[in-house]
Amino acid sequence: MALNFFDQFMSPMFLGFPLMALALTLPWMLFPNPSSRWVNNRLLTLQGWFINRFTQQLLLPINNQGHKWALMFSSLMIFLLSLNMLGLLPYTFTPTTQLSLNMGLAVPFWLATVIIGMRNQPTHSLGHLLPEGTPTPLIPVLIVIETISLFIRPLALGVRLTANLTAGHLLIQLIATAAFVLLPLMPAVALMTMMLLLLLTLLEIAVAMIQAYVFVLLLSLYLQENV
Amino acid sequence: MPTSPVKTRIPLTSFGHLITEVKRQLFAIEPPASVELTGLRKYFNSYSLQGRRNCVLATYGIMLVTATAFFMHRQNKKEAPKDCTA
Numbered sequence: 001m002a003l004n005f006f007d008q009f010m011s012p013m014f015l016g017f018p019l020m021a022l023a024l025t026l027p028w029m030l031f032p033n034p035s036s037r038w039v040n041n042r043l044l045t046l047q048g049w050f051i052n053r054f055t056q057q058l059l060l061p062i063n064n065q066g067h068k069w070a071l072m073f074s075s076l077m078i079f080l081l082s083l084n085m086l087g088l089l090p091y092t093f094t095p096t097t098q099l100s101l102n103m104g105l106a107v108p109f110w111l112a113t114v115i116i117g118m119r120n121q122p123t124h125s126l127g128h129l130l131p132e133g134t135p136t137p138l139i140p141v142l143i144v145i146e147t148i149s150l151f152i153r154p155l156a157l158g159v160r161l162t163a164n165l166t167a168g169h170l171l172i173q174l175i176a177t178a179a180f181v182l183l184p185l186m187p188a189v190a191l192m193t194m195m196l197l198l199l200l201t202l203l204e205i206a207v208a209m210i211q212a213y214v215f216v217l218l219l220s221l222y223l224q225e226n227v
Numbered sequence: 228m229p230t231s232p233v234k235t236r237i238p239l240t241s242f243g244h245l246i247t248e249v250k251r252q253l254f255a256i257e258p259p260a261s262v263e264l265t266g267l268r269k270y271f272n273s274y275s276l277q278g279r280r281n282c283v284l285a286t287y288g289i290m291l292v293t294a295t296a297f298f299m300h301r302q303n304k305k306e307a308p309k310d311c312t313a
Contacts, residue, residue, distance in 0.1 A: 127279040133247040133258055134273040143286045 005173055009166065012093045023095050027082035051078065058220050065120075066227040069220075076105070077216045084165060084208035088201070094169060099162045106157035109219050114150070117226025128225055157218060164211045168204040175200060 012019040032044050040048070055074045059067055080096060087094025095101050117125035129146045130139060175197045182190035250256040258274050271285065272278035 123276055123280045126283045127276045129283045130273055130279040131246050132273060132279065133250055136273070139273060139282050140286050140289075143283055 005170060005177075008091075008093070008169060008173065009097050011098070019093075020095065023093050024083075024101075026086065027079055030082065030086075031078070058216065062220060062224050063227060066220075066223050069223055072109075073216050073220060076109075076219075077212060080105075080161070080212035080215055081209060084212055085205070087165065087169070088204055088208060094165055096161055097166045097169060099158060102158035102161045103154070106154040106161075106215075110154040110157065110222060113219070113222040113226045116223075120227070125226055153218075153222065157215060161211050161215055164207055168200075168207055172197070172200060172204060 012023060031047065034040075034048065035044065039045075051074050054077060055070050058073055058077075059070055062069075083094065083096050086092055087096065114125070117128075129150070130143055131146070134142050175193060179190050179193035179197055182193060247258060250258075264272055264274070264278075268278075270278065271281050273282065
C-alpha cells in the first residue's frame with residue numbers, strides 16, 4: 001500500500017479501534033515511578049534531578065501563589081517532551097502534530113491564567129492591557145492591540161507546537177524519500193542528501209525539546225502576569 | 228544549588244517598562260508624580276495602575292456602547308422597510 005506524505009499524521013486506528021489513548025498513555029508507561037527508597041537507582045535519580053531542576057528554574061520568577069502550578073508545569077513538560085521525542089522514531093505517530101490536542105492543552109491553561117488574574121487581582125490584570133507610559137492619543141489603539149494579542153495567545157501556543165512538529169516530520173520524510181529515490185540513480189547526491197537528513201534529524205531532536213520547553217515557559221510567563 | 232546571578236531587569240511580559248525607559252533616555256520625558264495629575268488625568272492616565280485600569284474599562288465601555296447602538300440602529304432599519312411594505 002503506497003503511503004502519501006500525510007498518512008503519518010492520521011490518527012492511529014487498529015481494526016476500527018482508535019489508538020490515540022494508547023499513544024497518549026505511552027509516555028506514562030515508560031517513566032519509572034518514584035520509589036520510597038532513600039537512595040534510588042541512576043535512572044530514577046536522573047529523572048528526579050531533571051524534574052527538580054527544571055521546576056526550580058521555571059518557578060524562579062513566579063511568586064509563591066504561582067508555585068501551586070509546579071506539578072502542572074512539570075508534568076506538562078515531561079508529557080510534551082516525551083511525546084515529541086518518541087515521535088521522532090520511525091513509523092511512530094506523534095500526537096502533538098494534532099492541532100486538536102495542542103489547542104486542548106493551550107486553551108484551558110491560558111484561560112485558567114486569565115481567570116485567576118481576573119478573579120484575584122482584577123485591577124492588575126486589566127492594567128496589563130495598557131503598557132505604562134503610553135502617550136495619551138495611543139491609549140485606545142494600544143488597548144485594542146493588547147486585547148487582540150491576549151486572545152491570540154492560546155492560538156499561537158497551539159499552532160506553534162503543531163506547525164513546528166508537523167513541518168519537521170514532513171521535511172524528514174521528504175528528504176528521506178529523496179535520498180532513497182536518488183540512491184540507485186546518483187549515489188553521490190544521495191550521500192549528500194543522507195548527510196542533510198542526519199543534520200535535520202539532529203535539528204528535529206533539538207526542536208522537539210525546545211518546543212516542549214517553549215510551550216511550558218510561555219504558560220509560566222502568562223501565569224506570572226496574573227499571579 | 229546556587230542560582231544564576233543574572234536577573235532580568237525589565238519583565239519580559241511588560242512593554243510598559245520599555246516605553247518608560249525609552250521616553251526617559253531618548254526624549255528625557257519623566258513620568259509625572261501622582262500629585263501632578265489633576266482633574267480627569269488623575270483617574271485616566273497611563274502611569275498608575277488604577278489609571279490604566281480605568282482607561283481599559285472606559286475603552287471597553289465605549290466600544291460596547293458603540294456596538295450596541297450600531298446593531299440596534301441596524302435592527303430598526305430592517306424593521307422600518309417591513310412596516311412600509313405591510
